[in-house]
Amino acid sequence: MLPLVNLTAHPQAGRAVGDILTTELYATGKFTILERTAIIERILDDETDLDFVMTSAVARRIGKDLGAGLVIFGSVSEYRYMRGIDQNPAAGMNLRMLDVDTGEILWAASSSRSSGWYRISLNQICQEACRDMVADLVATRVP
Template sequence: MKVRFVMLLFLVLLTSCATVINREASISLPKDKTYYLLPFVNYTESPKAGMKVQSIVAGVLQSKGYKVVLVPTEEELTDEKKLEELYTKTKGKKGIAVLGTVNEWRYKTGIDGEPAVSITLRFVDMETDKPINSMVLSRSGWSYESLGVVTQRILNKAIE
């Protein structure tokens, strides 16, 4: 009897430490504004991942009826200082700035080679310089999916 009680207690203690955060909520953004999509900062080892994610975000926003203006850059951004400088240059316009980072953009190693994506989005009102919303989106896909497909899927679920 004591052994069963100790095992049950151990099991309860072990499972009480586990935490899973999984929130699939979407945000609603005003459609009457212009969205200035700044280049994404690339924190991955994959070259041009920030530019790829920026173009996918632009496509998803446009497909949902948002007016998007891409803010061009000559080089890929690798730190947030350059992003803040670029944001300062575009600040004061009427609209919403979309800033972001790419935290993971790779295929996992192994037989399957699953795609893994993690991006951060921030929406800032350019007139008031106040944040509207922000989110972190992460997902891994099946081995037959591409990084672009996984990114598009999480963006379509996150943005109405």
């Protein structure tokens, strides 16, 4: 899984959601996941700006360089507490699975969650969204 592009004002949203997503993918037992450090080192060695990992061409090139057959990449589009009396958490993410050999997108999903219940954390909203997206991926995975 490639680092998620952070499209939010929160400086660590991409990393936070990426870590949750990686954990959910690993928990299925159906994916081999490369260590995040190795992936980032490879990206930075190439001087590729992480904001461009969102394109399938860059994701494909990085996947080939890493020797991966499939890569998951995407972005975090919302990660915040909405202003108001209750400060409700809200999160949004967009993911794609790419076949590195063919360049074909095998799976794509978007999720946006918020809660009107102030006792639910932003992390919990992200966990629920990631868990649902991974369940969909496992249910529809082609290879």
